[in-house]
Amino acid sequence: MPELVFFSGTMDCGKSTLALQIGHNRSARGLQGVIFTRDDRAGEGKLSSRLGLVTEAVEADEDMDVYAHLVDHITRGGRADYVIVDEAQFLAPVQIDQLARVVDDLGLDVFAFGITTDFRTKLFPGSQRLIELADRVETLQVEALCWCGARATHNARTVGGEMVVEGAQVVVGDVNQLAGEVGYEVLCRRHHQRRMTSATARAGALSPDVLPVTPG
Numbered sequence: 315m316p317e318l319v320f321f322s323g324t325m326d327c328g329k330s331t332l333a334l335q336i337g338h339n340r341s342a343r344g345l346q347g348v349i350f351t352r353d354d355r356a357g358e359g360k361l362s363s364r365l366g367l368v369t370e371a372v373e374a375d376e377d378m379d380v381y382a383h384l385v386d387h388i389t390r391g392g393r394a395d396y397v398i399v400d401e402a403q404f405l406a407p408v409q410i411d412q413l414a415r416v417v418d419d420l421g422l423d424v425f426a427f428g429i430t431t432d433f434r435t436k437l438f439p440g441s442q443r444l445i446e447l448a449d450r451v452e453t454l455q456v457e458a459l460c461w462c463g464a465r466a467t468h469n470a471r472t473v474g475g476e477m478v479v480e481g482a483q484v485v486v487g488d489v490n491q492l493a494g495e496v497g498y499e500v501l502c503r504r505h506h507q508r509r510m511t512s513a514t515a516r517a518g519a520l521s522p523d524v525l526p527v528t529p530g
């Protein structure tokens with residue numbers, strides 16, 4: 315049975331790498347996929363992984379009907395044996411419904427990859443709809459880690475290493491940005507709740523100890 319599968323996790327946990335691997339393994343067996351993405355860091359119409367691999371993809375603009383695009387592709391004689399969607403959190407809920415229709419009406423597997431929550435721990439609308447509609451939600455096996463060594467479960471947005479909690483939901487960016495730039499850092503829940511990034515934890519460790527207070 316064809317499935318809609320949502321591979322979800324934090325930033326930097328290997329989602330795009332897995333998307334590329336799934337595509338590679340299928341193309342090695344003669345299958346042809348259609349790859350969609352939206353707002354990849356590498357630019358329009360790209361699916362890129364931090365391991366250095368990149369492939370061409372169809373940019374799923376906000377007003378694209380993904381189902382209609384695939385029907386048109388097939389009608390024109392194009393092949394579509396399966397579908398991959400990276401940065402799926404950026405898709406509109408209606409586009410996730412279209413992906414479900416691709417599974418149910420066109421009989422294709424759809425593998426969607428995306429982060430679940432934004433820098434304020436709120437679900438992205440696209441991810442919410444995927445959780446609602448997917449046949450399976452899979453967590454990636456390779457854990458991204460918080461600076462403390464615990465499994466990273468949340469995404470923080472940072473400016474100069476300090477966590478910010480206000481701003482637009484969508485700001486394309488990366489982890490390990492230079493000081494002063496807007497960037498992201500993955501944290502465990504405890505440190506996300508306490509707004510402790512690796513930079514603020516380091517600064518705290520370097521500050522001189524407070525003198526012990528002796529009862530007078």
Ligand SMILES: Nc1ncnc2c1ncn2[C@@H]1O[C@H](COP(=O)(O)OP(=O)(O)O)[C@@H](O)[C@H]1O
Nearest residue numbers: 324325326327328329330331332362363364365
């Ligand atoms: N130099 C490296 N050597 C080995 N693995 C790396 C290196 N750089 C990145 N990675 C791996 O790539 C992962 C990020 O992969 P990527 O597919 O770009 O993540 P995502 O799409 O989830 O943001 C990291 O968690 C790490 O496991």
Ligand SMILES: Cc1cn([C@H]2C[C@H](O)[C@@H](COP(=O)(O)O)O2)c(=O)[nH]c1=O
Nearest residue numbers: 325326429432433469483484485486487
């Ligand atoms: C947390 C968060 C992330 N983003 C952006 C930053 C990146 O461009 C992508 C995630 O890409 P990755 O391949 O999973 O690393 O999402 C955002 O726009 N808003 C956020 O709150």
